[in-house]
Amino acid sequence: MMQDSKVQDQEPTPPPGETTALEPPTEQIDPAERIAALTAEIASLNDRLMRALAEVENVRRQKDRELEEARKYAIAGFARGLLEVADNLRRALAAVPGPVEGRDPLLQTLVTGVELTERTLLALFEKHRIAKIQPERGARFDPALHQAMFEVPTTELPPGSVAEVLQPGYVLADRLLRPALVGVAKAPVPSEPDESRGATVDTRV
Numbered sequence: 001m002m003q004d005s006k007v008q009d010q011e012p013t014p015p016p017g018e019t020t021a022l023e024p025p026t027e028q029i030d031p032a033e034r035i036a037a038l039t040a041e042i043a044s045l046n047d048r049l050m051r052a053l054a055e056v057e058n059v060r061r062q063k064d065r066e067l068e069e070a071r072k073y074a075i076a077g078f079a080r081g082l083l084e085v086a087d088n089l090r091r092a093l094a095a096v097p098g099p100v101e102g103r104d105p106l107l108q109t110l111v112t113g114v115e116l117t118e119r120t121l122l123a124l125f126e127k128h129r130i131a132k133i134q135p136e137r138g139a140r141f142d143p144a145l146h147q148a149m150f151e152v153p154t155t156e157l158p159p160g161s162v163a164e165v166l167q168p169g170y171v172l173a174d175r176l177l178r179p180a181l182v183g184v185a186k187a188p189v190p191s192e193p194d195e196s197r198g199a200t201v202d203t204r205v
């Protein structure tokens with residue numbers, strides 16, 4: 001009797017090749033499809049990586065440009081203040097009438113000192129890449145470097161050219177500090193014919 005109960009307690013074993021209702025059939029994945037899916041995923045990850053690296057490189061280059069501009073133009077405000085000093089030194093030398101050789105020794109010493117100061121200042125400008133804008137008479141007017149203050153009617157110069165320089169300009173590297181103040185040549189306006197010219201005047205009483 002005990003042997004019969006043990007036999008009844010044991011579950012029947014399914015024949016080989018058959019599955020029970022509790023075990024779902026194993027899904028078969030095509031190796032080619034799996035390889036294609038993995039290849040697409042790798043390509044997507046690689047594209048995202050390249051975009052991230054490009055963005056980092058762009059940020060680095062932008063910061064480098066900002067640092068370079070800050071280094072190059074850091075003295076721009078200070079340089080503009082020194083331009084007035086250079087102008088005043090030049091005005092002081094221009095105000096001395098004629099040569100000073102053989103004249104008052106005090107005046108000679110003063111002029112020599114001003115000239116030395118001007119040369120020192122201009123050498124400092126050159127060291128820091130501050131260049132003077134001094135257009136020649138007849139040079140083409142450049143609105144990026146020159147500021148027109150008035151027009152000069154003349155036939156000696158082509159219209160739109162520099163006729164007179166009132167004040168030189170300056171640039172720091174490739175940035176304008178101050179435009180040169182100039183007068184610009186223009187074609188003279190033709191005079192109207194004088195109707196009285198050539199007419200006879202009757203002086204008879």
